[in-house]
Amino acid sequence: MDNVTLVFPTDEGWDSARQAWNLAVDQQPAAVALPESAEEVAQAVRFARDRGLRVVPQSTGHTASPLGDLSGALLVKTERLRSVEIDPEARIASADGGALWMDVTRAAAPHGLAALAGSSPDVGVAGYHLGGGISWLARKYGLAANNLTAVELVTADGRIVRADAENEPDLFWAVRGGGGNFGVVTKLELRLFPIAEVYAGTLFFPADRLREVLHAWREWTDTVPDEVMSVGRFMQFPPIPDVPEPLRGRSFALVEATFIGSEEDGVELLRPLRDLGPVMDTFASIPVQTLDKLHMDPEHPVPGIGDGMLLSDLTPDAIDRVAELLSGASSLLSVEFRHLGGELANARPENGAFASVEAGFATFAVGIPMTPEIAAGVESEIAYVQAALAPVDAGRMYLNFAEKPRTGKVLFGDAYHRLREVKAAYDPEDLFKANHPVPPARGPRPRHRTAAVEARVVVD
Ligand SMILES: Cc1cc2nc3c(=O)[nH]c(=O)nc-3n(C[C@H](O)[C@H](O)[C@H](O)COP(=O)(O)OP(=O)(O)OC[C@H]3O[C@@H](n4cnc5c(N)ncnc54)[C@H](O)[C@@H]3O)c2cc1C
Incomplete structure (x- = not known):
């Protein structure tokens, strides 16, 4: 297995690696990971965890502005994970965690199928769904998040997990509106509709x-x-x-x-x-x-x-x-x-x-x-x-349109309490830093920092 590409501040290409879609945001993480598979995402998560760094998942950086200080974090950018497969019979698209909307809509169209896409072709499918997703077809079909049939993500313990109605149902519930607090999304399965x-x-x-x-x-x-x-x-x-x-x-x-x-x-x-x-x-x-x-x-x-x-x-x-x-x-x-x-x-x-x-x-x-x-x-x-x-x-704010740092019931409504419980179950040490945080119920457990000194040496 190849090793995940890591870019550090002294490396050539640092500025383009750390760049968000929103050019007004100056992201300065400890390092950037550019995985090319779910296994490489898992490597990146383990790398960060072992060195006491937090993990910041990002597919495009459209909503990077609320993230704040990233100095103690590994920015995991999923931009190299852009494959999309269409199952025209089941009317399901399976999109990688860094796919853009244009990747999905253009793959679905030859089958006479439409996705619940955002208004912009280069918004990330992952971030959009995790925050809800209001498409041009939304009044007919609802939030895009509620038309997901499964999500694959790398959780804080470095596992690649499939969450759907039968497997990990609490996690599946949480990622459909709870943002990037629960893991790095590597794949999403979404419903398509017969509209040409x-x-x-x-x-x-x-x-x-x-x-x-x-x-x-x-x-x-x-x-x-x-x-x-x-x-x-x-x-x-x-x-x-x-x-x-x-x-x-x-x-x-x-x-x-x-x-x-x-x-x-x-x-x-x-x-x-x-x-x-x-x-x-x-x-x-x-x-x-x-x-x-x-x-x-x-x-x-x-x-x-x-x-x-x-x-x-x-x-x-x-x-x-x-x-x-x-x-x-x-x-x-x-x-x-x-x-x-x-x-x-x-x-x-x-x-x-x-x-x-x-x-x-x-x-x-x-x-x-x-x-x-x-x-x-x-x-x-x-x-x-x-x-x-x-x-x-x-x-109540809409997570995807909230570009200032916010958390709590104003963003997550009555789901906030349960989201904190799911966060405590899947990420008790608060490894994942999302643009709009959901802290674990009862506060974050202290994190392992065994290799933190080594990380400082590597990163400086
Ligand atoms: C020009 C423009 C048009 C837009 N149009 C619409 C629209 O029509 N409808 C609508 O609902 N919204 C729309 N939005 C808002 C958009 O949905 C949000 O900006 C959303 O956060 C974009 O997701 P992203 O993955 O591109 O951005 P990112 O900034 O990469 O992601 C935002 C957050 O999502 C999480 N995240 C992203 N990728 C992953 C991943 N792979 N794994 C885990 N967590 C992840 C992280 O917490 C991250 O901080 C628009 C935004 C812009 C700038």
């Missing part, structure tokens, strides 16, 4: 119509079936060559939507919003795997400062307050509202730790910190947007 095409697109309106558009969209969301998932959004396109000319440097009020159904029915459903007279309309029947362009997310690493909230409702007053804030010059790139409900609200008994999303809408605000001054502006504007939405705060 959807009716989807974006209506673009001038940004000075934001208030009117958000009100109309919000009223429209009360009328649509679960087959419709949509976003109301303020967006400023940066003045960079990557952005197509008609959008470059301009601001818009947007409605993005996906309808699982025919074009004819989709046209009818969309009519009230089309009647508002958008300046651009991209709606069409499209291959389902191209939904990863709809939200216009960056498809390569960028610096970002963002944060989200779950909202009990998006009331007319809340819309007015946010539209007022965004009516002048803003450092924010995007402020979006995602319509939730439908299957997302169904806490089925077989679901995992994030059983249902008890909120009507999710919101996320983000900006690109090109300079320290812009970074400060982005931080304060996100705080203003969140303050404006405080009266409709659902009292």
Whole structure:
């Protein structure tokens, strides 16, 4: 068996090895492991444990910002584990722990199958599922996490464990919403759905119509079936060559939507919003795997400062307050509202730790910190947007949209107590450091540090 690749601060390639997708995050771990198999992940876990280092699992670093100090940790990046296999009969994708969404959606599409993918093609399948996973098909099929059929992970004792409804059921429950606290995920089995095409697109309106558009969209969301998932959004396109000319440097009020159904029915459903007279309309029947362009997310690493909230409702007053804030010059790139409900609200008994999303809408605000001054502006504007939405705060954060350090019931709800018990059973010494921690019940047991001195020698 080959040895897992370890990169240390004095090695060539250190800076690219430690880099997160979010370029605004400066990760400085003790070392980085780049495993190419589940066995190599297990080697990395044992290496860290024996030297008193913690283990930080990461597939892309999209949500690296809450991680904090990594100086006593081995960063285990699963980016070299990207194989995907499709079982078209069973409608299951088996994706490695470092697979990106584009790896899965493109493998599933030739079989006429769709995955519950995130809006961006290069979000990691692992981190997305561990935090819940809200896709363009979510109101119809629920959280992606609750459509997992099995997860393989390397646990704190260095074992490669398969968790599903029959094997290690507590662990299977915990990883479906409890984040990366329980091991390094090396494989996920996820359900696929027989959808080849959807009716989807974006209506673009001038940004000075934001208030009117958000009100109309919000009223429209009360009328649509679960087959419709949509976003109301303020967006400023940066003045960079990557952005197509008609959008470059301009601001818009947007409605993005996906309808699982025919074009004819989709046209009818969309009519009230089309009647508002958008300046651009991209709606069409499209291959389902191209939904990863709809939200216009960056498809390569960028610096970002963002944060989200779950909202009990998006009331007319809340819309007015946010539209007022965004009516002048803003450092924010995007402020979006995602319509939730439908299957997302169904806490089925077989679901995992994030059983249902008890909120009507999710919101996320983000900006690109090109300079320290812009970074400060982005931080304060996100705080203003969140303050404006405080009266409709659902009292719970969505793990995948939480980009500041948080823990406890605000992130994990009523599942928090049981998650801590599962953590105590599988990782009593708190070896795994996730971006949003679940500490073991009754506190972490002291860790073995037999080889810590040796580690310092190796690592310095
Ligand atoms: C541009 C963009 C678009 C997005 N769109 C959506 C969307 O449509 N819907 C949605 O729900 N979310 C969305 N998100 C949020 C996204 O789901 C989170 O950022 C998620 O954490 C990404 O997972 P990752 O593996 O890429 O990131 P990472 O930062 O690598 O992982 C986040 C955390 O997950 C855990 N983790 C990751 N990989 C592993 C592993 N192999 N084993 C164990 N633990 C692991 C770790 O605790 C890690 O700190 C989006 C984010 C961005 C930046």
